[in-house]
Amino acid sequence: MTSQHPNTPGWDQIRRAPKVLLHDHLDGGLRPGTVVDLARASGRSLPETDPDKLALWFREAADSGSLERYLETFSHTVGVMQTREALVRVAAECAEDLAEDGVVYAEVRYAPEQHLEGGLTLEEVVEAVDEGFRQGERRAAEAGRRIRVGALLTAMRHAARALEIAELANRYRDMGVVGFDIAGAEAGHPPTRHLDAFEFLKRENNHFTIHAGEAFGLPSIWQALQWCGADRLGHGVRIVDDIEVREDGSVKLGRLASYVRDKRVPLELCPSSNLQTGAADSYAGHPVGLLRRLHFRVTVNTDNRLMSGTSMSREFAHLVAAFGYTLDDLQWFSVNAMKSAFIPFDERLAMINDVVKPGYAALKSEWLFQQTASTSGSAQPED
Ligand SMILES: O=c1[nH]cnc2c1ncn2[C@H]1C[C@H](O)[C@@H](CO)O1
Numbered sequence: 001m002t003s004q005h006p007n008t009p010g011w012d013q014i015r016r017a018p019k020v021l022l023h024d025h026l027d028g029g030l031r032p033g034t035v036v037d038l039a040r041a042s043g044r045s046l047p048e049t050d051p052d053k054l055a056l057w058f059r060e061a062a063d064s065g066s067l068e069r070y071l072e073t074f075s076h077t078v079g080v081m082q083t084r085e086a087l088v089r090v091a092a093e094c095a096e097d098l099a100e101d102g103v104v105y106a107e108v109r110y111a112p113e114q115h116l117e118g119g120l121t122l123e124e125v126v127e128a129v130d131e132g133f134r135q136g137e138r139r140a141a142e143a144g145r146r147i148r149v150g151a152l153l154t155a156m157r158h159a160a161r162a163l164e165i166a167e168l169a170n171r172y173r174d175m176g177v178v179g180f181d182i183a184g185a186e187a188g189h190p191p192t193r194h195l196d197a198f199e200f201l202k203r204e205n206n207h208f209t210i211h212a213g214e215a216f217g218l219p220s221i222w223q224a225l226q227w228c229g230a231d232r233l234g235h236g237v238r239i240v241d242d243i244e245v246r247e248d249g250s251v252k253l254g255r256l257a258s259y260v261r262d263k264r265v266p267l268e269l270c271p272s273s274n275l276q277t278g279a280a281d282s283y284a285g286h287p288v289g290l291l292r293r294l295h296f297r298v299t300v301n302t303d304n305r306l307m308s309g310t311s312m313s314r315e316f317a318h319l320v321a322a323f324g325y326t327l328d329d330l331q332w333f334s335v336n337a338m339k340s341a342f343i344p345f346d347e348r349l350a351m352i353n354d355v356v357k358p359g360y361a362a363l364k365s366e367w368l369f370q371q372t373a374s375t376s377g378s379a380q381p382e383d
Pocket residue numbers: 025026027028067071074078109110111114154183184185211214273303304
């Protein structure tokens with residue numbers, strides 16, 4: 001812990017704080033025990049069959065320093081998500097796990113084209129995942145936790161199905177799908193390869209984000225924004241390459257970084273994932289600190305909870321430890337994320353005013369009450 005601020009939230013407060021998640025992969029967030037169960041049922045082999053050992057295997061295998069090697073681990077999760085039952089289960093558990101972690105709104109993405117090996121159609125995949133999310137929301141509500149989960153349909157950037165997936169996202173727009181994305185290895189696969197998909201979505205007044213500025217730098221961000229018209233940047237962390245921090249502490253933004261900040265382009269930052277793929281080398285050195293200080297539209301995300309052994313609370317706890325963030329900072333990230341969500345404006349506003357702000361206000365007044373009731377100060381976050 002580097003923070004000395006008296007209002008540093010503890011682990012329990014971070015867990016209870018209402019959190020908003022815009023960048024989380026369905027096939028990157030399975031429970032290790034579920035991977036084991038589903039692999040057994042479908043006769044697939046895994047590197048480990050004990051759930052704890054498998055969880056560790058994913059974390060270590062994804063810890064390679066290269067996005068390409070990180071992505072290889074997904075063959076084991078995508079491999080067990082090839083039936084309707086498996087997709088419903090994984091999606092339901094995803095919604096439950098996020099709710100249990102205090103996430104109140106999430107946009108969870110997956111690539112329908114990767115779930116056809118068992119004979120499902122693209123539509124059946126989308127409908128199964130949607131049913132799972134709704135089941136998970138209901139089970140969370142029964143346990144007293146409120147969450148809303150929307151889907152983002154991802155097209156794989158090395159493949160050639162982006163237009164088809166964009167059309168699918170548009171067809172299921174009022175049925176649980178809130179937008180579109182492209183993912184996969186970034187170097188050598190520029191987003192402009194999929195211009196037809198983005199142009200289609202723009203003509204339909206639909207929303208999309210693009211994985212850009214993670215393994216590859218400014219040209220990828222520039223293309224995603226200025227050629228493709230992305231509403232948000234998946235990661236976008238390399239925008240710091242266009243920011244000069246001088247020795248006296250003053251800062252100069254290049255044209256692209258200025259554009260991103262001026263236009264309030266949301267950055268879906270994923271600190272732990274960046275450490276694993278080599279896009280950053282420590283939490284304290286992660287560009288989130290600078291970008292938050294410069295008032296970019298920063299959001300904090302998990303990317304792949306299984307591969308990173310993480311959760312929204314854990315990402316927040318790392319940032320609290322590294323930068324001394326307070327509940328006000330965590331509220332700022334959460335409101336930023338809610339503002340940047342792909343659901344309609346009035347629904348975003350209602351979430352901010354009825355759920356996010358009151359949740360933080362309650363935590364802050366609790367903290368004030370504790371300060372007057374005791375002199376012991378606040379707890380430190382776990383991990
Ligand atoms: O961080 C990422 N960058 C690029 N692609 C990613 C990342 N995390 C997951 N993916 C890929 C692997 C998944 O199979 C796919 C759809 O969720 O998206």
